[in-house]
Amino acid sequence: MTYKCLVDRITQESVHKIKMLEQDCINIGVLGAGVVGSSVLEHYYQSRNLLSEAVGAPINLRFAVVRDLAKPRNVILPEGLLSTNMADVIEDPQINLVISLLGNEEAERSAITAAINQGKHVVTANKVVMAKHGPELFAIASQNGVDLLYEAAVGGGIQVVDNLICRYSPNRFRSVQGILNGTTNSILTRMSLDNMEYGAALSLAQKEGLAEPDPTNDVEGYDAAYKLAILASLAFKKGWVDPAQIYCEGISRIHPRDFKNADDMGYVIKLIGAASDTPKGIEAWVAPALLPKDHLLANVNGALNGILLQGDPIGDVQLAGPGAGGKPTAASIWSDVVKASKDIITGNVSTNHFSTEKATVLPFDESEHSNYVRLTIIDGFRRVENIGRIFSDNEVSINQILQLKNRKWLDEGVNMAEMAIDIDPSGEGNITKAILDLSQADYCQEIGSRFRILSS
Amino acid sequence: MTYKCLVDRITQESVHKIKMLEQDCINIGVLGAGVVGSSVLEHYYQSRNLLSEAVGAPINLRFAVVRDLAKPRNVILPEGLLSTNMADVIEDPQINLVISLLGNEEAERSAITAAINQGKHVVTANKVVMAKHGPELFAIASQNGVDLLYEAAVGGGIQVVDNLICRYSPNRFRSVQGILNGTTNSILTRMSLDNMEYGAALSLAQKEGLAEPDPTNDVEGYDAAYKLAILASLAFKKGWVDPAQIYCEGISRIHPRDFKNADDMGYVIKLIGAASDTPKGIEAWVAPALLPKDHLLANVNGALNGILLQGDPIGDVQLAGPGAGGKPTAASIWSDVVKASKDIITGNVSTNHFSTEKATVLPFDESEHSNYVRLTIIDGFRRVENIGRIFSDNEVSINQILQLKNRKWLDEGVNMAEMAIDIDPSGEGNITKAILDLSQADYCQEIGSRFRILSS
Numbered sequence A, B: 001m002t003y004k005c006l007v008d009r010i011t012q013e014s015v016h017k018i019k020m021l022e023q024d025c026i027n028i029g030v031l032g033a034g035v036v037g038s039s040v041l042e043h044y045y046q047s048r049n050l051l052s053e054a055v056g057a058p059i060n061l062r063f064a065v066v067r068d069l070a071k072p073r074n075v076i077l078p079e080g081l082l083s084t085n086m087a088d089v090i091e092d093p094q095i096n097l098v099i100s101l102l103g104n105e106e107a108e109r110s111a112i113t114a115a116i117n118q119g120k121h122v123v124t125a126n127k128v129v130m131a132k133h134g135p136e137l138f139a140i141a142s143q144n145g146v147d148l149l150y151e152a153a154v155g156g157g158i159q160v161v162d163n164l165i166c167r168y169s170p171n172r173f174r175s176v177q178g179i180l181n182g183t184t185n186s187i188l189t190r191m192s193l194d195n196m197e198y199g200a201a202l203s204l205a206q207k208e209g210l211a212e213p214d215p216t217n218d219v220e221g222y223d224a225a226y227k228l229a230i231l232a233s234l235a236f237k238k239g240w241v242d243p244a245q246i247y248c249e250g251i252s253r254i255h256p257r258d259f260k261n262a263d264d265m266g267y268v269i270k271l272i273g274a275a276s277d278t279p280k281g282i283e284a285w286v287a288p289a290l291l292p293k294d295h296l297l298a299n300v301n302g303a304l305n306g307i308l309l310q311g312d313p314i315g316d317v318q319l320a321g322p323g324a325g326g327k328p329t330a331a332s333i334w335s336d337v338v339k340a341s342k343d344i345i346t347g348n349v350s351t352n353h354f355s356t357e358k359a360t361v362l363p364f365d366e367s368e369h370s371n372y373v374r375l376t377i378i379d380g381f382r383r384v385e386n387i388g389r390i391f392s393d394n395e396v397s398i399n400q401i402l403q404l405k406n407r408k409w410l411d412e413g414v415n416m417a418e419m420a421i422d423i424d425p426s427g428e429g430n431i432t433k434a435i436l437d438l439s440q441a442d443y444c445q446e447i448g449s450r451f452r453i454l455s456s
Helices: A002-022 A035-055 A106-115 A125-142 A161-167 A183-192 A198-207 A222-236 A256-265 A326-346 A382-393 A427-441 B003-020 B035-055 B104-116 B127-144 B159-166 B180-194 B198-207 B222-236 B254-266 B324-348 B383-393 B428-439
Strands: A024-032 A059-065 A097-102 A121-124 A172-181 A267-278 A280-293 A304-312 A317-323 A368-378 A399-402 A410-411 A414-427 A446-453 B026-033 B057-065 B097-100 B121-124 B172-179 B265-280 B279-291 B304-312 B315-322 B368-378 B399-403 B407-412 B414-427 B443-454
Touching: A024 A035, A024 A280, A024 A326, A035 A059, A035 A326, A097 A106, A097 A326, A106 A125, A106 A280, A121 A125, A121 A326, A125 A222, A161 A222, A161 B159, A161 B324, A172 A222, A172 B198, A183 A198, A183 A256, A183 A267, A183 A304, A198 A382, A222 A280, A222 A304, A256 A267, A256 A368, A256 A399, A256 A414, A256 A446, A267 A326, A267 A446, A317 A326, A317 B324, A382 A399, A382 A414, A382 A427, A382 B428, A414 A427, A414 A446, A427 A446, B026 B035, B026 B324, B035 B057, B035 B324, B097 B104, B097 B324, B104 B121, B104 B127, B121 B127, B121 B324, B127 B222, B159 B222, B159 B324, B172 B222, B180 B198, B180 B254, B180 B304, B222 B265, B222 B279, B254 B265, B254 B368, B254 B399, B254 B414, B254 B443, B265 B443, B315 B324, B315 B428, B368 B428, B383 B399, B383 B414, B383 B428, B414 B428, B414 B443, B428 B443
Parallel strands: A024 A059, A024 A097, A097 A121, A280 A446, B026 B057, B026 B097, B097 B121, B279 B443
Antiparallel strands: A172 A267, A172 A304, A267 A280, A304 A317, A317 B315, A368 A414, A368 A446, A399 A414, A410 A414, B172 B265, B172 B304, B265 B279, B304 B315, B368 B414, B368 B443, B399 B414, B407 B414
C-alpha cells in the first residue's frame, strides 16, 4: 500500500465512521431465540455494562425476531423486544449489527444476505451456511464493507476461528485434528468408560437433550465435517475446503470390543475430524480414530470439544472446552459482537474470510494412515502366518497384533477367534486391498471394524 | 462516548495515521538476539511475505541490537543488521516498533520505557518486567499513545493474554489454573512416569538445556508466579495482582512416594498456579498440587504448559501448548507485532492493560482447599482413631485415607507405617493447626508432604 492510497483510505474511513456514529450506540437486532438465541439475550440483560465496556461504546438491543411470540422462554424480556417480522431487524436503518441464529440453512443464508445488503455487520453461529456458502457470503460482505463473523460455528466457546485468522496468522499450519462434535464425544465416552453399547449410549444422550431425535447429522459425522471444512479453509490458506469433499464415517459401527482392544493396545477411541496440508492437496476426513492415551485430545471427554493445531513456529497447540450449549455458544457470539462493534466504531472491516477458490482435496484412498482392523476368524494352524502374508503382499506392515485367549470361543463346534491388528502408516488403498483379500480367505468370518490411528 | 468526542477522536487519529505512514512500511528494531531473539529473526527471514501479508503492509527489520557482534548464531543475518548500540533502535525516528528481548529486568524495563517515550510501539516477552512493573509501563504507553504487548510473557506459544483481553472480554472469570512452567513440568513428568528422584530428573533437565544451572527461579515456582500474576490481573479485572503477594511453594520436596500415593488415590502431581476471584479478594498461589486423572490439565506433560479458565458464560476452557522455547515464543511475538502493526496503520491503540490499582490478595491461610498429607507414624493400636480425632477437633474432614501393607516397615525393631490422607476442602489455617497437633503426637515420626488437591 502506498502513502497516497493509505491517506485516501483514511479519509474514506473517517466519513464512514462519522456516518455510522451519528447515533451514539451500537444498535443490535437478533434473528431467532432458540437455545443459543435465548442465552445471547440472557447475557445481554445480565451483563449489558460489561458488554458495553468491552465494546468501548454503549450497545443497545432493539429487536429480537421469533416465530412464535407466545412460546415460553427461559429469559424475561422487556415488552416490545420481540417481533415476528424479519423486516423489523433487516430493514431498520438504526440497526448496524445483526446476530443471525435462525438455524435453518436456507432461511439463515437469505437472512444473512439480506442483512449484509442493507449494510449491516453480521454475526452467526451457522456452521452449515458458513461451510457451504462462506465464499459467496464473504464476497457480498466485502462489497458492502461489513464484517461477517462466525466464531460460534466451530467449537462452541473454544474460540479457534478468530485465533486462526488473527493471532495465529504469522504461522504455517500443517495439520488440524479435532473432537468437533459434543454429542458423539459424549456417546463414545459412555461406551468407553461405562462399557455401554452404542444404542444405549445414544438413547441416554437423546434423553439428556444432547442428541436430536434424528441423530444422523451428529452420529454420521456430518456436523463435524462442516466444522472441519471451516478449520481447514482457515488454517492452510490453500482455498475453500468444500465440506462435500470431506470423507466421512460415523460412529454407529463401533463395537464395545473395539474399546477393549484399543485400551489393551494403549489407545482411546474418538470421532476425529482431521485435515492436513500435503504437497498433493488438502487431506480431510471425519471418522472414528484411535488416539494414544497420552495424545492431547485423549482426555477430552463427555460433551467437550478439543482441537489440536500443528504449525510452525508455534508448535502443537491445543484448545478444549464446551463444544455446544447455549451459554458457551453465546460467549463466542458476544466476542464476535465486540469485534464487529469495534469495527463499526473505528471504520475497520475485518476480513475473517477464506478464499472463494476451491482447495484441492486429496481423494481419501490416496492418503496414508495407521489403521486398526478387528476381524473374526476360524482359529487354526498358520493363521498368523497367512494373515501376515496377505498384509505383506499388499505392502502393508503390522505394528501390533492382539489375539487373546479370552477372545476365543466355540461356535457350533468351530473354534473362533477375534484378532485386532494395528497397521503401520500405509496407503489407504493398499489397506483396503489387503482387507478385501483377507475377507476372501476361507477362515475369515467377518471384518468387524476398521478405524484410523493417530500418532501422539 | 458522544458523537462529538468520536468525531474529534477520528480527526486526531487521521493525523496520527498520516504521520505514521509517511513511510510506506512498518520499520522494526529488535533488542537482544538470544534464543528467542534468534528465532524471531529467523522467522522474519524465512517468512517475511507471510508476515507482511498478515500485517497488511510491508514490514522491514532495520536493526537488531546485541551485546557481542562476533557471537555465533543459528541464523544467517544480512550485513549491517546487527549493532551494539541501543540508540540505533531507540533513537531511530524511522523505527515505529521495537521488539524488546533483553531478558535482564532492569535493562528491559529501561529499554521499554525509552522506546515508549520515543513514541514507538513495544512488544516484549519479559514476564518479570510486565508482572512487576506493568502498571507503571502501561501508564507511560497510554501517555505516548502506543501499544505495549506481551503475549510471549505467559505460556510460550499458547496465546492466552490477548484472548483474555479481546476474545474473552464478554465473560466473567472466576478461576484460572495453570501448568505455567515447562521446566518443572518436565521434571515432574519424569518423576511420575519414569519413577525418577527429584535430583536425577533435575540434572537431566539441566543437561537437556530445559533447566538453568541455577534452577531456583523455575523450581521454587517464582517463574510461574510472575505468569500467574499477569493472568490473574487480566482475568478478574479487579486490579493488578502484585507477584510479591502470591503464595509460592517449589517442587523440591516432592518424594517419589507422593507420586505413588497420588496414583493410588486417582491423582497426578503438577506444579500449579491457581487464582480465583472470591468475595473477600483474589486468591493466588503457586504450589505442587494433586489433580484428578480426568482433569483437563492432567495430560499436559513434559515441557508443555496448560491453562484452564473457568468463566461465565464461556464455561471451562483449556489451552495447552509449548510453554517455552525459541520458536513458539517467537510465534507469540510475531502475533503481537502483527497486532501492533495493524494499530500503527489504523491509528488505533490497543490497551492490553491491567489496572494500575493493586488488587486485594487474600492471605493464603484464609483460603480453603482440599489437601494431601503424607506422614510417617509408629504403627500401633488406635492410630486411625487418634489421627481422625485430631482432624475432627480442628474441623477438618477426611475424604480418602491410604495405609497400605506394602508401605509398612521395621525400623530398629519399631513398626513404622506411612499414611496418605486426602482432606476435604477446609480452611488452610485449620489444616495447618491439625498438622501441628499431629506432629506433636508421640507416634508421629514425620510429616512428609502437604500439597493441595484440585477438583475436576
